[in-house]
Amino acid sequence: MRIPLGARAHAGTAALLAVLTVAACLLLSGIPRTTQASFDEALRRALVAAPAVETDLTVVGEVALREGELRERAQFEAADRRWRGFLPAALRPLIRPGGHMSAKTVSTPVTGSRGTTFVNLGWLSDADRRVDWTAGRRPGAPSTTSVAGTTVPVIEVGVAEEATRAMGLRVGQTRALGDSTHTVVRIVGVYRAVDPGDRAWSHDHDILHVSHVVSPLGPEEFHTTTLMSDEGLAGLRSSGRNLTYRWILPLDERAVSAQDVPDVGAAVAEFKRWPEFERTGTTSYRVITGLPPLLGDFQGALSAARTVMYLTLGGLLAVALGVIALGVRLLTDRMEHTLAVARARGGSLRQVAAAGAALTAVAVGPAALAGYALAFLLPGPVSPVVHAGPALVVVVAVAYAVTRVVRAHRTPLPERRDDLVAARPSARRVTAEALAVVLALAGVYLLRARGLSGDAGQDPFLLLIPVLLTVAAALITMRCYPYPLRLLVRLTRGGRAAVPFLGLTRAARARSTGALPVLILLPALSVSVFAATIAEGIAATQRAASWQKVGAPIKLTSDVDIPADAIARVRDAPGVDQVALALTGRAQITATGERPLAIAVELEQWRQVVGDAPVDLPALSGSASALLSPALGERGTFEIMWLAPAKLTTQGLIDSLPGFDPGGQFLLMPREALPWPAANTLLIKGDVAPADLARLVPSATVETQEQALAAIRADPLTGTVRTTLLVVTVALGLYALVAIALSLVVGAPERARTVSLLRTLGLSDRQAVRLTLLESLPLTVITALAGLALGLGLPAALGPGVDMSSYAGGLPVGDFSPSPLTPVALTAGLVLCALACAHAHQAAVRRRDLGAVLRVGDRA
Template sequence: MRIPLGVREHAGTAALLAVLTAVACLLLAGLPRTMQGAFDEALRETLTTAPAVQADLTVTGEPATPDGDLHERAQLESHDPRWRELLPAALRPLVRPAGHVSAKTFRTPVTETSDPLHYLNLGWLSDADRRVDWVQGLAPGKSSTMLHQGTTIPVIEVGVVDEAVRMMGLRIGQTKVIGESAQVAVKIVGVFTAKDPGDRSWSHDADILHVTWVVPMTAPEEFHTTTLMSDDGLSVLDSRKYHLTYRWVLPLDGQAANALAAPDVDAAVAELQRQLAVQGTSTINYRLVTGLPRLLGDFGIALSAVRTIVYLVLGGLLAVALGVIALGVRLLTDRMRHTLTLARARGGSLWQVAGAGAALTVLAVWPAALAGYALSYLVPGPVLPIVHLGPAVVAVAAVVFAVTRVVLAHRTPLHEHRDDVVAVRPSARRVTVEALVVVLAPVGAYLLRARGTAGSAQQDPFLLLIPVALALAAALITLRCYPYPLRLLVRLAARGRGAVPFLGLTRAARARSASALPVLILLPALSVSVFAAVIHDGIATTQQMASWQKVGAPIKLTSVGDIPADAIERVRRAPGVEQVALAYTGRVQLGDTGERPYAVAVDLAQWRQVAGDAPIDLPTLSGSGSALLSPGLGGRGTFEMRWLSPVTLTAQGVIDSVPGFYSSGQFLLVPREVLPWPAANTLLIKGDAAPAELARLVPSATVETQQQALAAIRADPLTGTVSSTLLVVTVALGAYALAAIVLSLVIGAPDRVRAVSLLRTLGLSDRQARRLTVLELLPMVLVTALVGLGLGLVLPGALGPGVDMASYAGGLPVGDYSPGLLTPLALAGGLAVCAVLGAYAHTAVGRRRNLGAVLRVGDLL
């Protein structure tokens, strides 16, 4: 056979098959790259936005004997290359070259202080000159000595942060004696501030930049600050006198991370911990302090959920695309049937005929697969194995299907078969396999709900197989069962006077074998696309709820101190403000127990007016002396609360959260009537006022809006990936389902045109011909659409505990998949309408054909 001549003869069919293949390969190779790029971006954002003390690798050294003390800068800095040599290969690209070293004491008390207790810790930073500005006095210099209680003790020049000057009453020129058994004096010579308070490296040294205020339950309150000293002060540090710790910070470069290497990084951190434990000696112990494994673990849990959803819908897309391409190959081989039959009858071997069909399919499919594969490289993102595997599977599967179909059709020369047989009895093997799939699919779904996922951060193959098995089981049941109700309709139509309903429904009932492949394509396409739409709507709805839970009102204005009454009035009169509810928050003490939870005093009636129809449940308090307590405070009756003034309250019940205020920890909600005066430090505002204008009216306040909170939730890279991928797959599956309907029309066109032409010779009108074609096609499309719609709506609930989408919905669990049915019904109804329109168009095209060209001699006999 001349293969180029065959390509030219069937150019239209080959072009259609090429388009279907190119689009499938582009989606299957491009979407994984986009997703992996989003995964990498999300991990980098996680590592770069987390506090540096969590993401960085910090090696701590604690001297066990004085021989382990390090008294010079060079000694401390010489350890940094040593730690970098120990880094495993997976960590070396992630660690930046610029780190810093620190030496600090902790819980070093000031001698002879009473209530409150003051602690002045000694601190040294290797890069202090780069990170602080001396705003008062001088930078610390060399140490000296002084006489204290008849003993000569060292005097170390230090600087303190400006916050310590305000909170602890420290000033330049003061000399404080610190320590317990062995004492040393510190002389305050300067006051410093951070050059860049937002520098992430300050999270390692927050004790230097800020004063820590501690309120023990049964002891006086404490103030802790860490001073800064010069290199000369290192010589005074003695592990026998102080609690002394050295820290070498190896900063992490979050931008160099990628999600694929995250498991290797986690294992490398564990290896580094083991190596550091070995490096310890009898004089000093080393250990690794980092929150990187926890960050990677939390990211892995979030990534597992999105991978499950995304790869599930991609698997559905692959199955549907292969099915539609198989329909195209079937159309191509059907068009070649007479040519291949003639070649077989003239002595061509089976493999020659099969090779001709395979060659023609290769020419139609493989260049298109390569084109789609090449176009996927225009999509940003790393190249994964699936990028190569997806197009290869499509190209090979198309050729294998073509060869199989040609071999089965031309096993023997002039192999004839009946196309109008009502039903063919399936083999026992096929019935057994189908029954096994139908039984195991719901059993697997039940087991999935019962046990959940196999691992929090690992992909669960069971979770990926169950939805596919459910779709296949539903398709098999539909394929086997839908002719039976049609036969009942045929019996009813037979009693009527019109021949068109009887003939149309009869042909639909007899078309089971011809419509098997379209059913197996349409049902997964609809179910997966509806599933994607339901998941998308469920996430969007929960995101809305999470944003309201975070803010509690359209606009929330929070001040560090009480908001003056005139400022509240200015806010009420601001443009765009409709209503304002007042609230007061603060820490309280419950009786003599020492418990200090947070309290919220708010007018709930005003708050409900502000919230309107927002998706948050506001609690109800029965009286002015009642309170709602968090679970950690529940289980008490009447109690005393000490706040602005003591008040006796009665616990009304337990509340899990106060929207806009607290969702964890210890807290309670009380009415505003418990306040001795109408104080307010929080305003809940209804309206569309400009946040910048409200911040100008109350300079000490911060302004949050529900829309800003929602935008922040949706701005997460993983969240955007889930939404965009679900949208693309939904559109692609809808397009493939439409293509399946069109191809099924074209494949059945010869038999349908011949039947309609025959009936036209018996007086069938054009209108009746259109009705006949619609009645033949519509039952299969409607039944498949309804089953696919139902399965798509059930799948999210069937997956149940296997998919945790809380990470993409502001932390709230996405458990209520009850979206509006507009999108699912539009998908199902759109396909049905397209089927009807296709049937009308097909009838209009067939009407123009000459009956003599359709009906051959013998067709009327």
């Protein structure tokens, strides 16, 4: 067989197969790239949002003996090169060059301050570029002086502007440090940060700011850290003070990929172990970083996102391969006469199979390359899945074509009559199908009983169960759908109209042509409904989480009591409908001395503010009742002191309170129990701009439920999951429609011959359309119902393994009750597609020459 001639003869079918292949390869290669790119961006945002002190690697050296002191910049730089040499291979590309080094003393008291003033000595390797000197001059080299007959070093230092205001330090002042071993510092300059927002300042917060420590057992303390020059290192001693050295190895957030998270975590753990082998006796070293917890939190959210992606892409792959197999079947059916003639004229089975494979490869191969190339227009890294998808499409298409041709042409000119009787499956096949159903049900039970295993929830068992469930549902549907139809056939047998009997009889025959559409439609509908259900569940939980966070449409919070006139201005502001007052503060339980957070709210007004929002507000009966947190437990009747004594009676326990997020020990009481009218929180309902409210109460911060919801949805991982679910839902819905159309086209020749013969017996055009619908629509409807049921049940079946709380503000996503729109739209789309295909089929049959049918048709 000449392949170019065959390609021209079946150009339409080959073009359809090519379009299906391009779309499948584009989706299978493009979606993994875009999702991986969004995973990487989410990780980078999480790392950038975290303080540098958590993401960077900090090597801390604590001097034990004088021999371990470093007195020159060159010694710090040599040590920095040494520490970088210890970095594991997985960490080296992620650590930026540069960074900085520091030497600081801790809790160095000013002589004679009686433990109230502490001035620490500090040195930064990059102070020249990070601070501006606003008064005095830069520190210079140290000198010496005599204190009580002892020569001590005098170190020139600079102080932060905040220290001059909070501690009264001035240029020209001299301070003796230490209680026994003295060092004298001379303040020669005042500085401020060039860029206070530089993330590197999180390592050196003490150099910019004054720490104010209030202790109930002693006087209040003021701590600051000064800056010295490189020459000042020579006078910095460890004796009599806590001296620490730090080398900051900064993480390059843009170089970290989500795929690297497990390797990075292991590499950090390995790097933190090397100080155990570097103990010199003069200095002890340790590595400090908050990177592993950050990566662990991200890995948990990423695991759930990948699980959803694998489940949906697995369904998309199965459906795409099934639709392409339908296209291949259509192509081989069109080639059947040509191949049968070639086989009858002496062509070997190998030659015939090679011809079918070559023609399929011509249609599929270039299209797969085109879809694969188009996927590279999308942003994102290239993972093995990107290459595997198109390759699998080509292999499956060619293999299916070879299988079809070999089965059809094992012997020359075979006689087959599949349309007369229902196919009877063999005992071996029935046993295999029953085993698949049992394994699917047992897998669901085991998944819910044992939970997940594996690292970060990536349990292969979880990814296998949906496949087994889909196969089991498809097998049950394929085996059971003829039986209710046969019952309808018996009911229509005695009727006067022949069309219902003929249509339902053809539909009830369990032919092999119905297996492939079922195996395509069912996973397409189930996975699309599953994706839509998960997406709607996430959206609803996100909204509930935003209400849980804010507690009202608008919340206005102040650190001090809001004046009564300001509250009146808020009530009278245009757009404000309801205002509920609340007061929060620390109260003391008289009997135990505990100081829980007390929250006093106007509960009835708060309910009016919330309305029908998805938030549950507690109820209190009586003005002296209270709800306590589990950390406080049942107390019966107790007394608190909150500016004035109040006696309360425990009514019950609550775990949390919307809008306040108290945590730990807290209690809720009605505002009527307060002996004074005060409020520092306003819960507001209305259509008013937050900026307008902020102007009315300058001391307050304003939060809105819409802003909280937008912040939850702005997370890149959340957007990726929602987008992936939407794309897969739309793609699978379109694939389901294509599958219906192709299944009708595959059986079109036989159906057209039957309709044409019946037209010679007086069958009208309207009856022909009804006959086509009665033959094709029952399988479509039954499969659609089975797919919808499976899609609605998958979230509940996979509940222990699909944790979407990371994308819903921390709340568990447990409400998987989709709106009727999705199932109605899918079902209506399938029915409309079946109707359109039936009318198109009838229009094509109407053009056939009945005389040709009577001459050529050999069977009625």
